[in-house]
Amino acid sequence: MxxxxxxxxxxxxxxxxxxxxxxxxxxxxxxxxxxxxxxxxxxxxxxxxxxxxxxxxxxxxxxxxxxxxxxxxxxxxxYAEAPTLFGGAIGEAEALFVNGWADRILHPVLVKTVVTDILAHVEPEDRRYFRDSREKRFGVELETLLEDRDERAAHFRELLEPARAALAAQPFLCGDAPAYADYILAGTLQFCRLTSPYPLLEKDDIIYAWRERMLDLFDGLARRAVGAHD
Amino acid sequence: MxxxxxxxxxxxxxxxxxxxxxxxxxxxxxxxxxxxxxxxxxxxxxxxxxxxxxxxxxxxxxxxxxxxxxxxxxxxxxYAEAPTLFGGAIGEAEALFVNGWADRILHPVLVKTVVTDILAHVEPEDRRYFRDSREKRFGVELETLLEDRDERAAHFRELLEPARAALAAQPFLCGDAPAYADYILAGTLQFCRLTSPYPLLEKDDIIYAWRERMLDLFDGLARRAVGAHD
Structure with missing residues (x-):
C-alpha cells in the first residue's frame, strides 16, 4: 500500500x-x-x-x-494498536493546546527571527514569491528583520518557559517518553535548525538538552536532516 | 476522617x-x-x-x-477510582506544561493587572505586609501599576491564544469534559474575578464562554464565591 x-x-x-x-x-x-x-x-x-x-x-x-x-x-x-501519540482523550485535548501554543505564540516570533536566512535556502524559482509574500505579511523588507534579531530571539526563549517548567520534572513534555506534544515543539525548533545558523537556544538551557534527546530519536531522523546547523 | x-x-x-x-x-x-x-x-x-x-x-x-x-x-x-484529573501519564505530563504556562506566563502579567485592587481585599492587619512585599517585588508603588493597566490586560488576553486554539475545537481544554488543565486556568481567572472589577475578558471571547461553563461546575462552586465580580 x-x-x-x-x-x-x-x-x-x-x-x-x-x-x-x-x-x-x-x-x-x-x-x-x-x-x-x-x-x-x-x-x-x-x-x-x-x-x-x-x-x-x-x-x-x-x-x-x-x-x-x-x-x-x-x-x-x-493505527490504534501502534504506540499512542496522545495517551487518550485528555492527552489529545491538551496536545491541541500545545499545538496552539506553538502555532500562535512561538511560530510568529520564530519566523521573523529566521525568515531572512530562509531566503538563501529557497529554490531560485521560488525566491521572488517567497520574498514578496513574506514582506507583504511582515510589512518590511526581510533584511530589516535582522536589526532586532537578538531581542526577538531572547523573547522567543522567554516564551519557552512552559516547556521548561514541564522539563524540570520529566525528560519529555509527554513524561518519561516522547509523544505528540514533543513532536510539535521539536518541529518548531527544527524549522530554525534547518534554515538558520543563528544560535537560537543557549547550550545550558534545559530545552537544548531536551532537543538533543529529540534529535536522537528514530535513529537520528531529525539530527541527520539536510542542512542542519548546530 | x-x-x-x-x-x-x-x-x-x-x-x-x-x-x-x-x-x-x-x-x-x-x-x-x-x-x-x-x-x-x-x-x-x-x-x-x-x-x-x-x-x-x-x-x-x-x-x-x-x-x-x-x-x-x-x-x-x-483516589484512582474517582474521575481522573489527567487521563493517564501523557495527560498528566501535558497538564504540567499547562501549569507552567499559567504560573510563568499568565500569572506574572495578571498579578500586575489586579494587585492594586487586591489591597482593598486584604485584612487590615495584613495590608502593610502585602504592600511592602509586592512593591519590593514589582519595584514600583502599587498605584503606579494602574497607569498601563489597559495595555497589560490586552497583553494578557493575547497570552491566552493557546487556550483559544484548543477551545475552538472542543468545549474544555481537556476535551469534552473538564479536567485538571481546565482547573489550572480557571483558578488563574478566578484570582482576578474575586479581587478586581476590571473587565479582563471580553464577552465575545471564546475564553469567556468557557469560563461561564467552568463557573457552572459543581453547583456553581466558583460562581458563588464571596466577592465575585461579573
Whole structure:
C-alpha cells in the first residue's frame, strides 16, 4: 500500500517545514514506513488532488489527509494498536493546546527571527514569491528583520518557559517518553535548525538538552536532516 | 476522617488564591468532601505543621500535602477510582506544561493587572505586609501599576491564544469534559474575578464562554464565591 507524505522542499533538498516535521515524527512514532514527496513553494500542482495548497499532505492507501493536526489524529485512530501519540482523550485535548501554543505564540516570533536566512535556502524559482509574500505579511523588507534579531530571539526563549517548567520534572513534555506534544515543539525548533545558523537556544538551557534527546530519536531522523546547523 | 484544605483568606472571607482554587476544583472533581480552613497572609502559624509557609495545604487523614500540583497528583493517585484529573501519564505530563504556562506566563502579567485592587481585599492587619512585599517585588508603588493597566490586560488576553486554539475545537481544554488543565486556568481567572472589577475578558471571547461553563461546575462552586465580580 502506498504511503506518501508530501512535504515542503527548499534548495538542496532542505525540508524545513515545522508542520511537516510533526508528521514525520508522528509517522516514525507509529512505526510506519513512508515515502517523502517534495513540493516546492510554487509547485502546488503536485498536491492539487488533495483539494488545497498546503503541506503536509498524507496519502495512506485510499485515504488523503491534510493539516498536521488532522494527520496526527488520523494516525492515532487508524493505527490504534501502534504506540499512542496522545495517551487518550485528555492527552489529545491538551496536545491541541500545545499545538496552539506553538502555532500562535512561538511560530510568529520564530519566523521573523529566521525568515531572512530562509531566503538563501529557497529554490531560485521560488525566491521572488517567497520574498514578496513574506514582506507583504511582515510589512518590511526581510533584511530589516535582522536589526532586532537578538531581542526577538531572547523573547522567543522567554516564551519557552512552559516547556521548561514541564522539563524540570520529566525528560519529555509527554513524561518519561516522547509523544505528540514533543513532536510539535521539536518541529518548531527544527524549522530554525534547518534554515538558520543563528544560535537560537543557549547550550545550558534545559530545552537544548531536551532537543538533543529529540534529535536522537528514530535513529537520528531529525539530527541527520539536510542542512542542519548546530 | 478529617480532610482540610488550608487556603488563603482575605477581608470579608474572600478566597482568591489561584492555587487554592486549583485544589478546590480538583477535590470537587474527585467528589471529595472537604473543610476549608482560612489562613491570612500573616497568619502562617496555622500551617507551620506542614513545614512551610504557602497555601494550599491539604490534610487528608494522616497525609499532609502542599503545593497545588502535588495535591493534584496526590488526589489522582490516592483516589484512582474517582474521575481522573489527567487521563493517564501523557495527560498528566501535558497538564504540567499547562501549569507552567499559567504560573510563568499568565500569572506574572495578571498579578500586575489586579494587585492594586487586591489591597482593598486584604485584612487590615495584613495590608502593610502585602504592600511592602509586592512593591519590593514589582519595584514600583502599587498605584503606579494602574497607569498601563489597559495595555497589560490586552497583553494578557493575547497570552491566552493557546487556550483559544484548543477551545475552538472542543468545549474544555481537556476535551469534552473538564479536567485538571481546565482547573489550572480557571483558578488563574478566578484570582482576578474575586479581587478586581476590571473587565479582563471580553464577552465575545471564546475564553469567556468557557469560563461561564467552568463557573457552572459543581453547583456553581466558583460562581458563588464571596466577592465575585461579573
Amino acid at each position: 502506498a504511503r506518501i507524505l508530501y512535504e515542503l522542499k527548499g534548495k538542496d533538498d532542505r525540508r524545513f517545514s515545522p508542520y511537516c516535521w510533526r508528521s514525520r515524527f508522528a509517522l516514525a512514532h507509529k512505526g510506519l514506513e513512508v515515502e517523502y514527496a517534495p513540493v516546492r513553494f510554487c509547485d502546488k500542482d503536485k498536491i492539487a488532488f488533495s483539494g488545497q495548497t498546503l503541506v503536509p499532505v498524507l496519502v495512506d492507501g485510499d485515504n488523503t489527509v491534510f493539516d498536521s493536526w488532522a494527520i496526527a489524529r488520523y494516525l492515532e485512530q487508524h | 478529617a480532610r482540610i484544605l488550608y487556603e488563603l483568606k482575605g477581608k470579608d472571607d474572600r478566597r482568591f488564591s489561584p492555587y487554592c482554587w486549583r485544589s478546590r476544583f480538583a477535590l470537587a472533581h474527585k467528589g471529595l468532601e472537604v473543610e476549608y480552613a482560612p489562613v491570612r497572609f500573616c497568619d502562617k502559624d496555622k500551617i507551620a505543621f506542614s513545614g512551610q509557609t504557602l497555601v494550599p495545604v491539604l490534610v487528608d487523614g494522616d497525609n499532609t500535602v502542599f503545593d497545588s500540583w502535588a495535591i493534584a497528583r496526590y488526589l489522582e493517585q490516592h
